[in-house]
Amino acid sequence: MSARLPTHLAVGALLRRVNDSGGLAVVRAGGEPQGGAILILIAEGRGLRAIERMRGLDDADTLVPAGPASGEAAVLEEYWRNRRRRDPDLWVIELDVPHAERFVAETIL
Template identity: 55%
Template sequence: MSPRLPSHLIVSALMRRVNDAGGIAVVRARGDADSGAILLLLEREEHFLERAIGLDGRDSLARSGPRPESGESLDDYWQRRRRNDPDLWVVALDIADGQRFAAETILP
């Protein structure tokens, strides 16, 4: 199993790629620099992606977010998650096909 890149490097690379492509990437909450979980808000698609570890031990992206029946807003969702995990990074991406940018940057 290969070591994971530190969270702050992944977030920096993703933000640079999105901004260089004409989109907007903003850190809404800064987490632990080395091992913080990363939650991505894809603003145009109005859902979240989260860096996760797959069954094979490799990084993967999992869709997450509030359940539609909960009535919880996107902002309420990430703020609740952040209260429960202060090491969580929350990054908002405003670019077409944000999932592609996330996959190309996060997944090996």
């Protein structure tokens, strides 16, 4: 049995922490509340990059880069929309806060 929080609770905690710190965190697409995957879009200047929570063989969660590495917002936008069409359980969260990966790691891992 896993000790992982239901996805909707992890997402809610991440949104609160980022917004309370003065950053911006928004749900671009809501997914399955209990076990949906989480794709995080991180705003960096005029571009975006993506990371995703993945479960390893040792049953521990980790953050891995996701999507194209171009950094262009339009390319990443198309990527996550295609992913969402194939996986309607996917949560897509956008963060605009300094040290975004730290917030993600401390909150959902």
